[in-house]
Amino acid sequence: MTDLAHTTVLLEEAVDALVTNPLGVYVDGTFGRGGHTRRILAKLAPEGRVLAFDQDPQAVAAAAELSDPRFSIRHANFSDLAQLPPESVDGVLLDLGVSSPQIDSPERGFSFRFEGPLDMRMDPTRGPSVADWLAVASVREIAEVIRDYGEERFALPIAKAIVARRDSGQPVRTTTDLVGVVAGAVKTREAGQNPATRTFQALRIFINRELESLDAALAAALKVLRPGGRLVVIAFHSLEDRIVKRFIAAHARETVDRRLPFAPPKALPLKALGRVRPSEAEIQANPRARSAVMRVAEKVAT
Structure with a gap:
């Protein structure tokens, strides 16, 4: 079957929030068809690097078209970024949406709009x-x-x-x-x-154990990010966004030990940088962007 086009949601907003160091190492945890990865590479110097993950074999096969020595991909779930060394990357991007090639391929069984086997595995x-x-x-x-x-x-x-x-x-x-x-x-x-x-x-x-994988990926991102590194997550439904929101809040909110009321608050590993929604123009051009919510946080030195 001919591969189907995918329009990347919040492309510029996500990459602008993510890339703060053109010499850095960045993780695209959901390669899809490479929209975010290609834009990240366009902002990087020759010394920069992008490591992508995707559990869909078709996405990994599509990545072969991207012949850039600064790029590599792993056939793995994004939770496997826990295998990277601590504080080894400058940014982690997680786009949690199902890609258009997955939705629009009847044989994958993701959509009620097409007759196909009831599969739905990423x-x-x-x-x-x-x-x-x-x-x-x-x-x-x-x-x-x-x-x-x-x-x-x-x-x-x-x-x-x-x-x-x-x-x-x-x-x-x-x-x-x-x-x-x-x-x-x-x-x-x-x-x-x-x-x-x-x-x-x-x-x-x-x-696909999506929520469990998201929990694991967020914890792993906090471990592998360098101080100053960015976490950017795009969610498409409330269950995912709630997990991301609570994770950032839990690691960005000052906590005081009530048993030691005069002790200084514990150091915070994250700083929340905001929430972004697609513009009306993007929604008009790509209705699948309507439910997207992007949250951004930065790891701080502790």
Whole structure:
């Protein structure tokens, strides 16, 4: 299948916030199709470096087109940046959105808009697909995932409908199978939103362990950043953004030991630098940017 184009969200804003040293080493934790990486390289001197991560084999294959000696990529989840030496990089960028080639490829199973196998794995070479998991999970397990990761109030009826269909000998195996089951279980719909939206989001987040990986990646970024280095994270839904917001706040807020009220506050490893939303012009040009929230923090010497 011909590779599909991807429009990078908050491209200039993210790279301008990230790159403070043209001689530095930067991590693009989600290469995708390389939009952020290429812009970072354009701002770096010949001595600068970019190390990218991506767990999608198709993204890693696309990276072969980028023949720049300052660039390298690892086929790995961004949480694996914990393997880098402490205080070895000048910036970490995490773009948490699903790329357009993933969404728009029916065979990947990410979208309810296309008929395809119900897969949704970021790395299709590892682990069970969504269909595999739905074939064995209990009603309680399915309902908890859809409720916790999709914030779906009809999680239990959807889970019961999925298991009932499985028990009838027709397990949910395709995207359209799932859309049909959800449509029958969801009694009211949000205007302009497919009733399966929250269920698809929940199952994708769960099967890829996205929130656990984000927690690990944020902790790793704090370790590998040099003092003065920047952390830039672009989130596309509230669950991710809440994790990022709380992480930055927890490491940027002064804490006082109440048992020692006259002791100086503990040194803070991060300084919050702000929150950025896409402009109206960007949203008009790329509707998928609408929900994006970018947060920026800087590591400080402690």
